[in-house]
Amino acid sequence: MTALTAGLRDALGAEAVLTSAAERAPYERDWRGLVNNPALAVLLPRSPEQIAAAVKLCAAHGARIVPQGGNTSLVAGGVPAPGGDQVIISFSRLRAVRGIDPAGDTITVEAGLTLAELQGEAARAGRFFPVSLGAEGTAEIGGVISTNAGGLQVLSYGNMRAQVLGLEVVLADGAIWHGLSALRKDNTGYDLKQLFIGAEGTLGLITAATLRLYPPIAARAAALAGITTLAAGLEVFATLRHAAGPSLTMCEFCSGTALALGAAQLPGARLPFAAPAYLLVEISALAGGREPGEILEAVLAGELAQGRVGEAVIAQSERERLDLIALREAISEGELRAGGAVKHDIAVPLSRLPETIAAVEALVARKYPGFRLNIFGHVGDGNLHVNVLPPQGRGLAEIGSIKAEISADIEALAVQMHGSFSAEHGIGQLRLSAMAAHKSPVELAMMRAIKRAFDPDGLFNPGKTIPETT
Template sequence: MSGLNAPSPDFLDRLRALLGPQGWRDGPEIARYLEEPRGRWHGAAALVARPADVEETADILRLCSAARVGVVPYGGGTGLVGGQVASDGPPPVLLSVERMTAIRSVSAEEDAMVVEAGVVLADAQAAAARADRLFPLSLAAEGSARIGGVLACNAGGVAVLRYGNARDLTLGIEAALPDGTVLRGLKTLRKDNMGYDIRHLMIGAEGTLGVITAAALRLFPRPRETATAFCAAPDPAAASALLRLLRDRLGPAISAFELLSAQGMAFLAETCPEVPRPPVEGRWFALVEATGGEGSGVGAALEAGLAAGFEAGLVEDAAIAQSESQRAAFWRIREDTPEANRRIGAISSHDISVPLAAIPDFIARGHEAVARLNPHLRINCFGHVGDGNLHYNVFPPPGETRAAFETLRAPIKRTLHDLVDGFGGSVAAEHGIGRLKTEDLARYGDPGKLAAMRAIKDALDPAGVMNPGAVLPARPPLP
């Protein structure tokens, strides 16, 4: 963070005066903002700024840019790559969007809603449901993740197969740029080619180019029929083939297809005994959901598709949910898998993506590569097979702690990321780069893209104050 300044007492007084008594926090009460879910970073901040709207956000950024004081944007704190914590350099201002929680509008006629950045994802889903509409972005942290953070990292989740990532669900944004410029782009248009689309520049930038303060989001008709199945498959190749079979038969009605492993089920049984057990036995599992309109017959179509999969040797056993409570039990197994992983304690966790056709080979070669490093390590590979996104996590042997294997963390990461790159994949699928993967971006990123990213960063944030050290390595501000 070379070239940035620690905020002076006078600067902090000016910031407090700007925001008023409800607009800032300091002292011991900011400790909760300085941690991240995996416990690998502990951040620092001179003050937590809590702006009420985009104008106050712009004023904060204008002050910080002029004084060359770092700003770390903060949503729900659920990020897994350290993008929300800064532990090096002068203490920054942490800018939380938690007071910007208005749901400004929900329109079934427009199939759109406008929400502020501090709205919790689950609350946005509920607001859409009240209008008999669906906001399909769904992920394990939806009860605490906020829209601003979800867009900043272009989150994916379990429904990307049908509905796309966060950027595909965003029609427009309101945002503040580092110099205090306000972008007012909350139109709900599906077609708008008036120049550069700054919306897509801000989404996925992880707070390094400015702060998203509100968004216009796409809504969809709520499914009238839903069919959910928990299947046992002999291996990942069979699961991938089952997905192709079901999509050929049901088309876009397949809205989710999640791969789970027996190792993941064992972790759940060990650490989360309250979570339902899988309804079928197997070494690998697929959680499949199909949705459709009234009279679509997706239940019968899914059952017929699974029967065809059984005849083809792709399915060993399957259970179709007979009630909403049973469907919820199936999904709880998937949603609590990350919590079980956290309680076991991974040596090295990887959010990666590979081409769909390469998934079985990648998993097999990944297991072989990890075994060469230490044959006693345990692997829980699971994820969104429909979009190629796997969460490939490596754990110590039973009875051991991850601390005892810390020296293997870097070799495991390098081995698996080299393998991902060799398959033409990405080492940052849906969690982003943050501070964890800046070296990976430099190692595996396309040089032309990296040069363009640096040029954009320098143009929009010449003082280098926005989330310093995240995504691109910090360097001295431009004169």
């Protein structure tokens, strides 16, 4: 046993320090199985104080730290980079709900609570927590904040950044920042919490957060509309947004391929009708608001008459609504089960979405014949997952270096359209080359300066987010 593991066992308890290869294995491999590097140990601390002690010990022994939540990152952010000098800190035992303030509509939770558990806590208190994504049963609050996750309801509630009022963070020198403010206004110097949100664990370790809650939703209506083109889908989205305003809580685009992969993943599920592509839309209402089903019916009837929607179903019950959403949420797992894809997470201005997708289709047809596109995502936010499946009968492992070439092409295309090469998944280990290619020297210099100020010895999450200087 090394001096580091002996010290960690003293500080955390022997059962909270996993060192055998078998115990470490599930923490070392990312969700898609693309990255798998060994860690020195996996720590399962129970309190911010134990985390602070672990940070000091790792710093003293020259080990570096990889924070890990639910390990659902799609860019291998929560697993070690190569090097063999990293200790994983899992937050899964920091699970307390520290308090709910009904008057202030806030909740304070520890980092290891899952997103689904947080939604449940809010509902039990007669409130609503809006961030929702396919991995919510596993993704943890610390991870969701550290990736500034988006998901299905960004349209009306914003992404995770919009929900965070205060944070508690363990810093690189082992100090604990008690920043669990519940204030909605506080202009006293730099808003420090913003630096940790979306920082992918490179600046500090989030141990707890105070988050906004919202009034409960009284009624919801969802529909699946078949569309022939993305351009038609954007017109339907604009009509719905004008009819429903902020009550339009979801507008997802799914290509026919994408929804078929989702249906194949769910036992007994089937698509209600076949279409080249679909919009999955949801309108929500607070108590006393206009009936969401009526708005949907009126808008979709108009769109059917105009020919922008070919066929549509409106969920007639809560079960049917959840079944429609399940189809969408199963796409990523269906895609993985079908062999995986070269994944992308781009955002472009809404007006440029149709030309971007046309350009992607042309690029793939010309340069990568036989490769197939699986496109889906949060079209209302201008954010689409443009995933490229290998030719039928070939696995991802067989296409080798073509993967990096495809990604470089698609990321460059998004940037050319004045967009982002990573809209909501972050950078992790898998988008570092895009950071180097597309962030300006000025932006990279500012990011490096912030990193140096918070973490001068490069203790937190090495090999992630900010490319090394060459």
